[in-house]
Every structure is written in structure tokens, then in C-alpha cells.
Amino acid sequence: MRVRINPSDLQYRYPRKKQTRDLPKFSGLPDPAPFDRFDLYEVIPLFEQVMSQLGSRDGRVLQHLEELVNSLPTFIHSREEVFCFLVESVAPLLASAGTGKAAALGYCQTQRRQVWSSD
Numbered sequence: 422m423r424v425r426i427n428p429s430d431l432q433y434r435y436p437r438k439k440q441t442r443d444l445p446k447f448s449g450l451p452d453p454a455p456f457d458r459f460d461l462y463e464v465i466p467l468f469e470q471v472m473s474q475l476g477s478r479d480g481r482v483l484q485h486l487e488e489l490v491n492s493l494p495t496f497i498h499s500r501e502e503v504f505c506f507l508v509e510s511v512a513p514l515l516a517s518a519g520t521g522k523a524a525a526l527g528y529c530q531t532q533r534r535q536v537w538s539s540d
Contacts, residue, residue, distance in 0.1 A: 424472040426465050432484050433491070435461035450529070452500040458490050467500060471507045475515055485511060505529035 428435075438460040446466040447456075457463045468486055475482065486507055497506055508529060 422473055422476055422478075424469050424478055426469050426472070426483065428461060428465070430480065430483060431464075431468075431487060433487055435459060435464050437461045438463075447500040447504065450501055450504065452504070454500050455498055456500045456503045458493065458503075463500075464490070467504060467507075471504060471511075474504075474508050475511055477515060482511060482515070485514075 436459060438457070441457070441460060442462050445454075446463065447454075447470055448466070449470065456467070468483060471486060472478065472483065489507055489510055490503070493503065493506070497503055
């Protein structure tokens with residue numbers, strides 16, 4: 422399921438950093454590039470991927486993701502780490518509520534194993 426997010430869907434306002442607008446954005450794992458939580462052009466593609474992975478279009482889930490991003494631990498830097506943190510934080514909540522994709526649970530661990538085994 423492809424989720425499309427508009428800036429008006431977000432509860433917070435994020436600066437539009439035009440100097441980084443045309444740089445590649447998060448499109449899936451692996452992605453070791455640093456994540457800028459204060460750039461609209463970084464935040465939206467990441468949220469779209471997380472929401473798609475979770476199988477949710479619920480605005481409350483999106484708001485929860487924003488809250489999590491705004492309180493990210495300082496040791497989480499890369500897009501991959503942020504993606505996995507968000508998926509692994511929200512997937513159990515959706516699974517216990519009977520919504521979202523059960524496959525989201527453990528997705529990042531599976532992806533990491535595949536990357537490590539190919540090295």
C-alpha cells in the first residue's frame with residue numbers, strides 16, 4: 422500500500438530546506454545517510470515509507486510518528502535507524518489493536534540480516 426502525505430497532513434510545521442530538496446531521499450533499507458528531522462523534504466518521504474510498511478493511513482498514527490521523531494534519542498542518526506525505530510515502535514501498538522500489517526513486526530531485523538549476510 423503506497424501512502425501519500427501532504428504537508429497539510431502533518432501536525433507540526435517543518436522548514437523547507439531548498440538546498441537539499443533535490444538530493445535523494447529515503448526510499449528503503451539500507452540507507453545510512455543522515456536524517457534531518459527539521460527538513461520537510463526529509464520527513465515526508467520517511468513518514469510515507471513508515472506508514473506504507475505499517476499498512477496504515479490513519480492520521481493518528483502519523484501524529485504518533487511525528488511525536489516519536491520529535492523525541493528521538495540522540496544516538497539515532499541515519500535514515501535507516503529512524504525508519505526502524507519508528508516501525509518497531511509503532512508496529513506492536515497496531516498489532517495489538519488488530520490494525521496494520523503483522524509483517525511490519527521484525528521487518529527491520531529481517532532486512533538487516535539480509536544485508537549482513539550478503540557482505
